[in-house]
Amino acid sequence: MLPRSFFERDPVPCARDLIGCELIWGEARGIVVETEAYDAEDDAACHTFSRPSARTFVAKHQPGTAYVYFNYGVHWMLNVLVKGNRQGFVLIRALEPVAGLEAMILARGTNIPTQLCSGPGKLARALGVTGDDHGRDLCSDPQRCFLAAGASLPVAVGPRIGISRAMDFPWRFHVPANRHVSHFRSQDRPRPSHGRS
DNA sequence: TTCGTGATAGAG
DNA sequence: TCTATCACGAAG
Numbered sequence: 001m002l003p004r005s006f007f008e009r010d011p012v013p014c015a016r017d018l019i020g021c022e023l024i025w026g027e028a029r030g031i032v033v034e035t036e037a038y039d040a041e042d043d044a045a046c047h048t049f050s051r052p053s054a055r056t057f058v059a060k061h062q063p064g065t066a067y068v069y070f071n072y073g074v075h076w077m078l079n080v081l082v083k084g085n086r087q088g089f090v091l092i093r094a095l096e097p098v099a100g101l102e103a104m105i106l107a108r109g110t111n112i113p114t115q116l117c118s119g120p121g122k123l124a125r126a127l128g129v130t131g132d133d134h135g136r137d138l139c140s141d142p143q144r145c146f147l148a149a150g151a152s153l154p155v156a157v158g159p160r161i162g163i164s165r166a167m168d169f170p171w172r173f174h175v176p177a178n179r180h181v182s183h184f185r186s187q188d189r190p191r192p193s194h195g196r197s
Numbered sequence: 198t199t200c201g202t203g204a205t206a207g208a209g
Numbered sequence: 210t211c212t213a214t215c216a217c218g219a220a221g
Contacts, residue, residue, distance in 0.1 A: 072201080073203035
């Protein structure tokens with residue numbers, strides 16, 4: 001299980017290093033293939049920027065705590081609180097499922113493996129993450145934690161997805177050419193451009 | 198490309 | 210109270 005010290009670091013390197021780690025969630029397991037970093041201080045896209053409750057959460061919890069919230073009236077989002085020199089969150093955006101597929105298929109209503117956890121909302125649905133998990137310590141329960149990366153995977157960096165502020169920060173990390181990431185568009189193959197760069 | 202859905206927060 | 214906004218996903 002990843003020790004708390006793993007999360008006693010800045011959000012950006014922490015987000016990058018979570019790629020390739022395994023998320024254990026009860027019977028379910030998956031390799032983390034996509035993350036995003038959010039910085040509690042200078043990042044206008046971070047909840048702490050506009051939500052007092054998020055600032056309180058950061059102040060009152062230790063690193064390695066789950067920060068879960070409901071968005072668009074539909075989706076739960078799973079983040080991990082990290083506190084190093086800088087504080088913030090790492091959003092878990094996509095997993096490559098490796099165990100507990102049956103339950104995921106049931107929860108998601110699809111049996112296409114690459115669509116079970118290929119997005120933050122999908123992942124939470126597949127694993128059964130809800131508001132009950134908000135504030136849960138992910139460094140003490142072997143059924144709700146991360147495992148260190150088994151193999152070193154290639155990591156690509158780019159701008160974050162789905163936000164409307166601080167869009168220029170290259171704080172999204174993912175495994176290139178992995179079909180379990182969200183917004184997969186054969187990113188390693190040249191695709192036709194229609195005038196736009 | 199559209200639209201549903203509900204929690205949160207700030208304004209009135 | 211009212212309204213804007215939102216780290217999404219699915220259907221079209």
